[in-house]
Amino acid sequence: MEAWNILKSENVFEHRWYTLRQDWVQLPDGRQVDDYFVSVRPDVVLVLALTSDGYVPLVRQYKHGVQKVLLELPGGFIDHHELPEQAARRELLEETGYVAAEFHLLGQVHDNPTKDTNTDFLFIAMNAVKRQEQSLDPNEEIQVELVPFNQLSSLILDGSICVGNSISTIFLAQQRVFHAC
Template sequence: MSKLEKWQILNSKMVLDNPWCQVRQDEVKLPNGQIIDDYFVNIRPDIVLVLPITASREIIFVRQYRHGAENFFIELPAGRFDPTQESPEDAGMRELQEETGYVAQELRKIATLYDNPSKDNNQIHLYLAENVIKTGEQKLDITEEIEVILIPVESVLEKIAQGEISVSGSIAALLLGLKFITD
């Protein structure tokens, strides 16, 4: 039995409440009795991330500009969603189609992860979509400009090692998901 204890929240207030960014300031009491009055937590939406693979064993990636890092990145299709409004599976199907024009018959859950549990409260839901097919065009938001890239399964690990694929959520989905398709 673990002797670790949760932190006790003494007071909590929203210090930034914008639809795109929310930050909560907590006053917390640590198990050792010390009080921290300015622990900040990012309130973030859940994310769904899809590992889509065609029948010819190509993985569908998206390449897009990410302003926080001020660079272009090759990633798996992904997006935010509200779990009170739609399931992770429905959000994954929607994001795959919107960002790439590809659709899947079904999604298989890979894992649910936390990216930065020290400061962020959200989860990342990873799914595998096999035998995806292109059925239409992208349906992008005003902030999105996305290039669709197909990469053979056999080339993915090399692209990670070379730094061409460097986004942590995509790498986690790839490393966990490749086990499903090679078994």
């Protein structure tokens, strides 16, 4: 399988959180596509923080793209000056007030590789503890819910957790925890 040849690219919309790029591409068979649009977005992190007594802080917040209140893992954009682990630590603290000394990268996923450029970096944080109150951005309203780690699969199966990168992170964390025993 061959990659497409990019003939020309042009940013048609730019904002600090989102850039829409139009690509003109040539397919391996020679055909050309002149209106392929790509969402250029910053990379993101997600964190499954596990307390010493087996609980995970989840966040419930309104997501305007789907116009629903969703239950998911804490996470967010990686700032330009940050490494993924630094962003994971910052997002966990800001959204939940939790900290952990031990972070492990579980993996990387692309949540929409057909149209988006970003990578999701998925972390597990072990022995998390509540250190402070949340430190939210002005447009954030987040409720923290502590859920037993062993109930996460049930929340996925009943549709309570339906955010793809949270599901991926939970799956990878379960593999790590259950295979480490």
